[in-house]
Amino acid sequence: MSKPRVRAASVPLAAALTAVALVGGCSSSGSGDATRSTTQAAPAAANDLQDDYQKVIKDVLPSVVQIDAADGLGSGVVYDDKGHIVTNAHVVGDEKRFKVTTATGEQALTAELVAAYPEQDLAVIKLSEVPSGLKAAAFGDSAKAEVGQIVLAMGSPLGLSSSVTQGIVSATGRTVSEGRSGGGTGATIGNMLQTSAAINPGNSGGALVDLDGQVIGIPTLAATDPGMGDGAAPGIGFAIPSSMVKTVADQIIKDGRVTDSGRAALDITGRTVLGDDYRPAGVAVVEARKDGAAAGAGLKAGDIITRVGDDEITTIDSLSEVLASDKPGQKVEVTYVRDGSEKSAEVTLGEM
Structure with missing residues (x-):
């Protein structure tokens, strides 16, 4: 079976909001009272949900905006009362100025780029003028997200502003490589939330919200199935966790850039190499930065990395995916080939 691919969801179907109730009845010797009690409980539970x-x-929803850039359309979330809006880096692209439409606004507002961080596919823009009543969203703790938790995705799919879809958290801790086709940044992003809530082009940069009304993620990617001609794989979308969103946004707002990425790195320039069977077989070190993590452990140009810890490394993407789940300062065993001989070294990871 082909491995599903993902694509950025920011290109210009409203989805119906469906309430689902789980209703449990209690038996009582088959009495009519129990039946009536269950029947009455069902509408009450549905109404509560x-x-x-x-x-x-x-x-x-009033904190979720539509962002129009020259090359496409996406969504954003009001981050504070000063007019800062967080979105995806692939939504802003190379643009510096944008038109922003709020959920309740009749006229588009202007905004300018503060900074983008493509390595995590996040960006912050700022409204030129802050309208009265602008409401910042509350960002929750994505570390507390649980599989099966009900979530709502809010944004502007296909330009249909203020749209809402419903689903659950399908998985946590996913590492996903974005790719550059379809407007993506090529980022490899770790610890993502997988959701069944529909994420369509235009949803990127919007809000994935729990039933406490807190943003726990930024919808970013939708899966595609190469077995279906790269058509959409329904019910498989990914959101950047709110913990990373807050880390990046706070630094950009304070310093105008990301000063502490929290992302691990080997401090090398590498390329995928092929084996005798013409299949990807490792990552060749093109350059090991002086005083960097790999060089400090004795790796040098020409070495071919084949494993990090227990994970096999065959391509640049697979190396990025492994490192995305590690932390700077963490010690890992790197297996590599030099002049035909397999060697290993303990590497203290650097920071991207």
Whole structure:
């Protein structure tokens, strides 16, 4: 089976909001009272869940905006009351100025880029003028997200502003390589949330929200199935966790750039090499930065990295995916080939 690919979801279908209730009945000798009790409980449970949905939408949707750039359209989330908006780097692209439409605004506002961080596919823009009543979203703790948790995705899929879709957290801790086709940044992003909530082109940069009304992720990628001609793989989308969003956004707002990425690195320039069977067989070190992590452990140009810890390394992408789940300062065993002989070294990882 072909491995699903992912694509950035920021290119210019509203989805229906569906309430699902789990109703449990209790048996009592098959009495009619028990049947009536269960029947009455079902609408009550459905109404309670619907009320929860509508409250979250009312609280959070005004903080989700539509962003128009020269080359496409995406979404963003109001980060603070000073007019800062967080979105994806692939939404802003190479642009510096944008038109921003709020959920309740009739006229587009202007905004300028503060900084983008393509390595994590995040960016911050700032409104030139902050309208009265602008409401910042509340960002929650993505580390507490659990599989099966109900979430809502808010944004502007295909330019349909203020759209909401519903699903669950399908998995946590995913590492996904974005690719550059379709407007992506080529980033490899770790610890992503996988969700069944529909994420369509234009949703990128919007909000993945829990039923407490807190943003736990920024929808960024939708899976594609190469077995179906790269068509969409329904119900498989990915969101950057709010913990990383806050880390990057806070640094950009304070310093105008990311000063502490929290991303591990070997401090090398590398390329994928092929084996005798013409299949990817490792990453050749083209250059090991002087005083960098790899050079400090004795690796040098010409070495071919084949394993990091217990993970096999066959391509640049696979190396990036392994490092995305590691931390700067962490010690890892790197296996490599030099002049036909396999060697290993303990490397203290640097920072991207």
